[in-house]
Amino acid sequence: MISPQEVLNAASKKKNENYKFRRFLKNHADEKELDELFLKLHNELFNDYDCSKCRNCCKLFHAEIPLTEIERDAQYLGMTTDNFIKKYLQKDEYGIEYITKNKPCDFFVDNQCLLGECKPKSCANFPHTNQPERLWSLLGFMENVSICPVAYEICERLKQEYNFK
């Protein structure tokens, strides 16, 4: 498995190849079979991976926090919702959803998430490789490949499974 320190650089060298692979999957993959492969690889690779030694998702990713979670998170930190938004969040590039302001994430302290069990769903599910309908989320997946060593490995194993050259 590639190291957390190497993944960004390695993925940027494979950027074109990975987007070609995305197109290949869009044109050739069966949706159900692709979901099954993702899930198998996700379970196999995360099973013995220690995320506490990586935490790239807390260093290199803007977590999305929907309004339904913001109120709960603000309460957890003993803040008003308005102050929480002002201090920690910004709107995404489309001006629709709230995302964390900084990278590394402001909640990332001593290798832990300050939000504890209120950690956003978008973080708890990252890199989403065990979720259904992968065929429709390949763009996001290819972005996550440059952050997450496990997602990077899943992508490489999928290329082998589909004999992609």
Ligand code: SF4
């Ligand atoms: S909210 Fe927590 S889990 Fe999500 S990126 Fe920030 S520190 Fe990591």
Ligand code: SF4
């Ligand atoms: S989910 Fe991926 S990026 Fe996040 S800590 Fe685990 S291996 Fe690293």
